[in-house]
Amino acid sequence: MSVGTLVETEDRREYRATRRRGLAIDVGMAVATIMIALLVGFVVILATGHNPVEAYSAMLTGPLERSTRVGRWLEDATTLTLLGLSVAIPFRARQISLGAESQLYAGALAAGVVAIVVPMPPVVAVIVPVVAAMGAGAATGLVPGVMKARLGANEIVATLMLNAIAVRVFDYLVNGTLREPGSTAVHSASIQHDAALPSLREWFGVPLGRANIGLLLMLLTVVALWLLMTRTTIGYRIRMVGANQDFAEYGGIAVPRVIEWSFVIGGAVAGLAGAHLVLGGYGRLEPGLVGSLAFEGIVVALLARNNPLVVVVAGFFYSYLRVGGDIMEQQTDVGTEIVVVIQAVIVLLVTAQALPDLFKRRLVRTRVTR
Amino acid sequence: MTPAQSPGGTPAVAAVAVTKTYANGVRAVRGVDLAVSAGEIRAVVGENGAGKSTLMKLFYGLEQPGSGEIAIGGDTAVLHGPGDAIARGVGMVHQNLMLVPSFTIAQNVVLGVEPGRRGRVDLKAAVEETARLAEESGLQVDPKARVDQVSVGMRQRTEILKALHRGARVLILDEPTAVLTPQETEDLFASVRRLRETGMTVLFISHKLREVREISDRVSVMRAGALVGTVDTAEATDRSLASMMMGREVTLEVVKAQARPSGAVLRVRDLGYRPSDAGVPLDGVGFDVAAGEIVGLAGVEGNGQTELAEILAGLRRPTAGVVRVGGTDLAGAGVAGHRRAGIGYVPEDRLHNGAALDESIADNLVVDRHDRPPLSRRGRLRLAAVRAHAERLVADYAIRTPDTAVPVGALSGGNMQKVVVARELSARPRLLVASQLTRGVDIGSMRFMYERVIAARDDGAAVFLVSADLSELLTLADRLLVIKEGRLVGRFDSTRGLTEKKVGLFMLGVERHDRGHIGSGLDEVTTT
Numbered sequence: 001m002s003v004g005t006l007v008e009t010e011d012r013r014e015y016r017a018t019r020r021r022g023l024a025i026d027v028g029m030a031v032a033t034i035m036i037a038l039l040v041g042f043v044v045i046l047a048t049g050h051n052p053v054e055a056y057s058a059m060l061t062g063p064l065e066r067s068t069r070v071g072r073w074l075e076d077a078t079t080l081t082l083l084g085l086s087v088a089i090p091f092r093a094r095q096i097s098l099g100a101e102s103q104l105y106a107g108a109l110a111a112g113v114v115a116i117v118v119p120m121p122p123v124v125a126v127i128v129p130v131v132a133a134m135g136a137g138a139a140t141g142l143v144p145g146v147m148k149a150r151l152g153a154n155e156i157v158a159t160l161m162l163n164a165i166a167v168r169v170f171d172y173l174v175n176g177t178l179r180e181p182g183s184t185a186v187h188s189a190s191i192q193h194d195a196a197l198p199s200l201r202e203w204f205g206v207p208l209g210r211a212n213i214g215l216l217l218m219l220l221t222v223v224a225l226w227l228l229m230t231r232t233t234i235g236y237r238i239r240m241v242g243a244n245q246d247f248a249e250y251g252g253i254a255v256p257r258v259i260e261w262s263f264v265i266g267g268a269v270a271g272l273a274g275a276h277l278v279l280g281g282y283g284r285l286e287p288g289l290v291g292s293l294a295f296e297g298i299v300v301a302l303l304a305r306n307n308p309l310v311v312v313v314a315g316f317f318y319s320y321l322r323v324g325g326d327i328m329e330q331q332t333d334v335g336t337e338i339v340v341v342i343q344a345v346i347v348l349l350v351t352a353q354a355l356p357d358l359f360k361r362r363l364v365r366t367r368v369t370r
Numbered sequence: 371m372t373p374a375q376s377p378g379g380t381p382a383v384a385a386v387a388v389t390k391t392y393a394n395g396v397r398a399v400r401g402v403d404l405a406v407s408a409g410e411i412r413a414v415v416g417e418n419g420a421g422k423s424t425l426m427k428l429f430y431g432l433e434q435p436g437s438g439e440i441a442i443g444g445d446t447a448v449l450h451g452p453g454d455a456i457a458r459g460v461g462m463v464h465q466n467l468m469l470v471p472s473f474t475i476a477q478n479v480v481l482g483v484e485p486g487r488r489g490r491v492d493l494k495a496a497v498e499e500t501a502r503l504a505e506e507s508g509l510q511v512d513p514k515a516r517v518d519q520v521s522v523g524m525r526q527r528t529e530i531l532k533a534l535h536r537g538a539r540v541l542i543l544d545e546p547t548a549v550l551t552p553q554e555t556e557d558l559f560a561s562v563r564r565l566r567e568t569g570m571t572v573l574f575i576s577h578k579l580r581e582v583r584e585i586s587d588r589v590s591v592m593r594a595g596a597l598v599g600t601v602d603t604a605e606a607t608d609r610s611l612a613s614m615m616m617g618r619e620v621t622l623e624v625v626k627a628q629a630r631p632s633g634a635v636l637r638v639r640d641l642g643y644r645p646s647d648a649g650v651p652l653d654g655v656g657f658d659v660a661a662g663e664i665v666g667l668a669g670v671e672g673n674g675q676t677e678l679a680e681i682l683a684g685l686r687r688p689t690a691g692v693v694r695v696g697g698t699d700l701a702g703a704g705v706a707g708h709r710r711a712g713i714g715y716v717p718e719d720r721l722h723n724g725a726a727l728d729e730s731i732a733d734n735l736v737v738d739r740h741d742r743p744p745l746s747r748r749g750r751l752r753l754a755a756v757r758a759h760a761e762r763l764v765a766d767y768a769i770r771t772p773d774t775a776v777p778v779g780a781l782s783g784g785n786m787q788k789v790v791v792a793r794e795l796s797a798r799p800r801l802l803v804a805s806q807l808t809r810g811v812d813i814g815s816m817r818f819m820y821e822r823v824i825a826a827r828d829d830g831a832a833v834f835l836v837s838a839d840l841s842e843l844l845t846l847a848d849r850l851l852v853i854k855e856g857r858l859v860g861r862f863d864s865t866r867g868l869t870e871k872k873v874g875l876f877m878l879g880v881e882r883h884d885r886g887h888i889g890s891g892l893d894e895v896t897t898t
Contacts, residue, residue: 008770008785015772233741233749240737243726250685250715250723251737252706 034317037345041338055334062327063320071200071209073316073323075281078211078218079273080322081315083297085225086137086270088306090155092229093262094242099144099159101294102166103137103267107274109170110136112285113178115195115278116188125194130217130275137271138264140166145263149256163294171287178285188285197280214276219312221269226308228265238262270294296322299343303350318343380444381405382571383429383460383540388438390424398424400595401438408539411562411572413586413603415579417615417812418783421595422575426542429573430462431455442540461533462542467525471518475511476500479531503531506568508561522671523554527561541565542573547581551670552840552874559585577813579608580841591615612813624820627828629848631660635696635832636682636801639895642690643677643856650674652681652856655691656889659801664823664833666847666865668840670877674856675836676718679805682834683715684708692895695801709738714799716790718806718836724790727779731771732760734778735793767792768818784815791819795826802826805836820846840870851888852876861888 038056045052063073083100090097111133120128144158178188197212229235237258240248249255273293282289300318304310325339384405391397399421406412414422427433428440431449439446442458449455452462469478476496485499486492500513509527517525526546533541543562547555562572562585576582582589583603590600591614598614613619636659643652652674659665669675680686682693684705693700698711717724725734736745736756744755760774769788771781778789787808794802804823808816823846827833837843843850844865852860852873860876860883862868875881 008772008781012772015776019775231751231753233746233751236733236736236740236751239729240726240733243729244723246723247726247737249705250683250717252684252704252709253737254704254706 033346033349036349037342040345041342044341045334045338050334051332052334055328055332055338058331059321059324059328059339062331063323067206068209069323069327071207071211073319074200074211074215075209076319076323077316078214078280079276079293080296080300080319081312082218082221082269082273082276083293084300084304084311084315085221085308086266086268086273087298087301088304088308088311089225089229089238089266089269090262091301091306092242093238093259094245095145095148095259095262096156097141097144097159097263097266098156098295098298099141099162099263099267100270100273100297101163101290102159103140103270104274104277104290104294105166105170106140106267107133107137107271108278108285108289109173109274110271111275112188112191112278115191116178116284119192120194122194125192126197126279129191129195129279130272133271133275133278134268135271137274138268141263141265141267141270142260145260145267148263149259170285174285174287180284186287190284191279195279196283197276210281212276212280214280217272217276221272222308222312225265225269229308234258234261270297273297299347302347380408381441382408382410382443383573384441385425385428385435386439386441388425388428388435388440390421390428390433391436398595399428399435402592402595402597404590404597404600406540406571406573408571409566409569410588411566411574411586413574413576413582413589414592415575415577415582415589415611415615416592417577417814418810419594419812420592420615422592423544424595425592426462426544426573426575429455429540430460430542456536456538459537459539460542461530461536461538461540463526463529463533463544463546465545465548467522467529469517469525469528472516474514474516475520475524475528475531476513478517478528479503479513479535481532483536499535500531503534507531507534508564510557521554522549523551523557526550526558530561539569540571540573542575544575545577546574547576547578548838549671551877552870553878555581578841579611582611583608593617616813624817624824624845626824626846629663629827631663631848632830633661634658634893635661636834637694637892637895638682638691639892640691641678641681641688641693643674643681643686644689645677645686649677649686650856652677652688655853655856655858656892657851657858657861658892659832659834661800661830661832662827663848664827664835664846666843666850667834667836667853668843668850668860668873668877669853671838673854673877675853676805677856678853679715679718679803679834679836682708682801682803683713683717694895709797712800714794714797714802716787716794716802716804716807718809720787720790725778725786728777730760730775731764731769731778731781731789732756732774734789735760735763735796738793738797763792763796766796767822782812784811787811787819788815791822795822798829799826799831801832801834803834803836806838807835808837808839808842840873844868844870844873854879854882858888859883 042052042056045055063069086100086103087097111129114129114132140162144155144162147153147158148155174188175186180187180189197214200208200211200213200215229239237248237253240251240253241255241258245255277289278285296318300311300314304314321339321342325336328334329336385402388399388402390399402425414425416422424433428435431452431454434449440449441447442460447458470481479500480496484491485495497513500511504511509530511524511527511531512520517528526549530541546558550558566572574586583606586603588600589603589606589611591598591611593615639656641652641655645651650673655678667675677686681688684703684707695711695713700708700711721727736759739745740751744752745759746752757774763769764771764774767788769792770785778786781789807819807823811819823833835843835846847865850862850865850868850873851858854877859879
C-alpha cells in the first residue's frame with residue numbers, strides 16, 4: 001500500500017459504494033433515532049401510570065383517521081416546513097439566526113394589513129399580500145444580517161432582541177389601530193374574501209380543514225431553495241461561507257454580502273410562512289398567533305441538517321407528532337407534554353450525532369481489521 | 371531490524387510488533403519492531419503519514435497500541451498517558467511548543483513538579499534549578515524571562531529543560547528544527563550531543579535528511595506505517611534514505627534553467643503596515659518581482675512574512691506605500707480585485723484558508739472563478755462545467771482521488787496542497803505569491819510543486835516565494851530577500867554560491883545590507 005489516506009486508495013466504484021452505504025446508514029440512523037425517542041416516551045408514560053399503548057395508538061394513528069385531521073396535519077406541516085427552510089438557509093452560511101419569529105410576525109402583519117385594507121380583484125388579492133409578506137420578512141431578516149455582516153454584532157443576540165421588538169409591535173397594533181371595532185375579543189377585522197388562500201377542499205372534494213394551496217407554494221419553495229443552494233452562484237457562496245469563512249474570503253467572495261443574503265432569503269421564506277398563517281389559517285390577525293412555531297422550525301432544520309429536501313420530510317414528521325399529540329390529549333389522559341419529551345430526545349440525539357458517527361466508525365474498523 | 375540486533379545490551383526504549391489503528395480506519399503503525407540503545411541518537415525519518423509521529427506518541431503514552439508492546443529500559447510498559455511515560459523517564463518535545471506564555475522560563479520548567487512545600491512554589495529554587503540544568507546541558511536560557519518575550523529557539527530549549535527537570539532519560543524531539551534558524555539548529559545539535567555524553571537516549575524525528583545525517587548515530591526509515599529498515603548514519607546518503615522513504619529511486623535535484631526575467635510585474639514601494647490584531651508591523655518595504663523570475667523571502671517565522679504575503683493577496687490592507695501589479699494600483703482593492711489583477715496565492719496554512727475541508731474537490735477548485743463563464747452564466751452554476759473543470763485539474767496535477775466529489779478534508783497533506791496549487795496555477799496568474807509551498811508535503815509531491823512553479827516562471831509568471839525552509843529557497847529562488855522585524859535586511863541578486871549559513875546570519879540580524887543596496891535599481895512609483 002502506498003502512503004495516503006484511506007479514500008485516496010479507493011477506486012471510483014468503491015468510493016461511490018462507500019458513499020451509498022453512508023447514505024443508507026444516515027437514513028437508518030434517523031429511523032433508529034425516532035424509535036429510541038418513541039421508546040423513551042413509552043417508558044415515561046408507563047412510569048407515570050398511564051396506558052402507553054392506548055396513548056400511542058391515539059397519537060400515531062389519530063391524524064390519519066379523518067380527512068379533517070389530515071388537513072390539520074397538512075396545514076401545520078406547511079408552516080413548519082417553511083419555517084425550517086427559513087432557518088436552514090442562514091444555518092448553511094453558519095449564521096445562527098434565531099429571527100424566524102420576528103420575520104414571521106412581520107410577514108403576518110404585512111399580509112394581514114394588505115389583505116384587510118387594500119381592495120383588489122381576485123387572484124391579485126392573493127398574490128399581493130403574499131409578496132408583501134415575503135418583502136416584510138426579508139426586510140426584517142436584513143436588519144440583523146447587516147448588523148452581523150457589517151458591524152460585527154452577534155447574530156444570536158441581534159435576532160433575539162428583534163424578536164422581542166417585533167412581538168410587542170405586533171401586539172400593540174392588533175390591540176390598537178388594527179383592532180376590529182366593536183368586538184369583545186382582541187383581533188383584527190377579517191381579511192377580504194378574495195385574499196384567502198384557496199382551500200384544498202375545492203380541489204380534492206373532501207373536507208381537509210384549513211389546508212390550502214399554501215401546501216403547493218411550500219413544495220415549490222422547497223424545490224426552489226434546493227436549486228438555489230446547489231445550482232446557483234449565490235448558493236455556492238452561501239455553502240462556502242458556511243464551510244470555511246476564511247476560505248471564502250481568500251477566494252475573493254464578498255463574505256458580508258453573502259451573510260446578508262442568507263438572512264434576507266431566510267427572512268422572505270419566514271414571511272411566506274406568516275402569510276400562510278394569516279391568509280390560509282386564521283383569516284385575521286390575532287395576538288400570539290405564531291405560538292412556539294418559530295423555535296420548532298429550528299428543530300426541523302436541525303433534524304434535516306439544513307438540507308432543503310430533507311426539511312420537508314422532517315417538517316411532515318414533526319407536525320404529525322404535534323397533531324397526533326393533540327389528539328392523544330383529547331382522547332386519553334396523557335398530555336401533549338409527552339410529545340415534548342419525544343421531541344427533546346430526538347433533538348438531543350440529533351445534535352449530539354453520537355449514534356451515527358459511532359456506528360460508522362465501528363463499521364470502518366471491522367472492515368479494516370478483517 | 372529486530373531488537374536483538376541493537377548493540378549495547380538492553381535497549382532504552384523498544385517497540386515490539388506494535389500496531390496502531392485509528393478510529394477512522396487509518397492503520398498508522400503496522401507491526402513495528404524498533405529498539406534504541408541507551409546513549410544513542412536515533413533519527414526516525416519518513417514521509418508525512420508514514421507513522422513516525424504516531425510511533426512517538428505510543429512511546430510517550432499519548433496513544434496506546436492496538437497490539438504489540440512498548441518496552442522502556444528493558445521492561446514492558448503499559449502507558450495509559452504521558453504521566454506514565456514521564457514516570458519511566460521518557461520526555462517529549464512537541465513540534466508545536468506547549469508552554470504557558472505568561473509564565474517565566476523557570477516557572478515553565480518546573481511546572482507540575484514545582485519545588486516548595488505545602489502548595490507554595492519556591493520561585494527562587496525554581497530559578498536556581500533551571501540555571502543548573504541549563505548549565506549542565508549547555509541549553510542556554512534566561513530563567514527569569516517571560517516565555518512570550520523570548521525567541522522560538524529559547525522556548526524550545528525551555529521545553530527540553532522541562533523534560534530534563536522531570537528526570538527524562540529518553541528524549542523525543544518531534545521535528546525540532548522546523549522552527550529554527552541554521553545557527554540555532556547548530557546550537558541545538560551541540561546540546562543534544564552533550565546530552566548523549568551523559569547517557570541520554572534521543573529520538574529525533576525529521577524529514578530534513580541533511581540534518582539527520584549530521585546529528586544521528588543511526589537512522590530508522592518508516593514508510594506507510596511500517597519500519598523499512600535501520601541503517602548506520604555513516605553509511606547513509608540523502609539519496610539512499612530518500613529511496614527507502616519513497617520505496618523507489620528518487621532524484622532530489624530539480625532541473626532549473628537560468629531565469630530570463632523581463633519587466634517588473636510586482637512593484638512594492640515604502641510599504642508600511644500597522645496591524646489591528648496581533649500581527650507584525652511592516653516598515654519601508656520595497657522590492658520588485660519581474661516576469662520570469664522567482665524571488666524568495668527568507669526570515670525567521672513571525673518577522674512579517676505572513677503579513678507581507680497577505681497584503682499582496684489582498685487579505686490585509688497596507689497602511690502606507692504602494693503595491694502595483696502590472697499597471698494596476700492595488701490601493702483599496704479587496705481580494706477579488708487582487709485576483710482580477712492577476713495575483714494567485716498559495717496560503718501558508720491550507721487548512722486555515724486554503725480549502726473548505728468538508729466541501730468537494732470540485733467546489734474547492736472554483737472558489738475564485740465560480741462567478742464567470744464557463745462555470746456559470748447569469749448566476750446559474752453549471753454543474754457539468756464545474757465537474758469537467760475538476761476532472762481536468764485532477765488529471766493535470768496528478769491529484770490522487772477516486773472522484774471529484776470527495777471532500778478535500780479526506781485527502782492527505784500533499785494531495786490537498788496539490789488541489790490548492792492546481793487552483794492557483796490554473797488561473798495563470800501574472801504574479802504567484804506562494805507561502806510555505808511544501809510544508810507538510812511528501813517528497814514526491816514536493817518535487818512536483820517545484821517543477822510546476824519553475825514551469826510557471828518559465829511561462830512568464832512572476833513568483834514571490836515565502837518559505838521557512840532555506841534549502842527550498844536556495845533551490846528555487848533566482849533572487850533572495852531577507853526580512854527581519856518587518857523590514858528588509860538583506861538582498862541577494864543571485865543565489866549562486868549562497869549558503870544557508872550566510873542567509874542565517876541575516877535572518878538573525880548579525881549581518882545586514884544597507885538601505886542603498888536593498889533599494890538599488892527600484893524605479894520611482896507614485897500613487898495615481
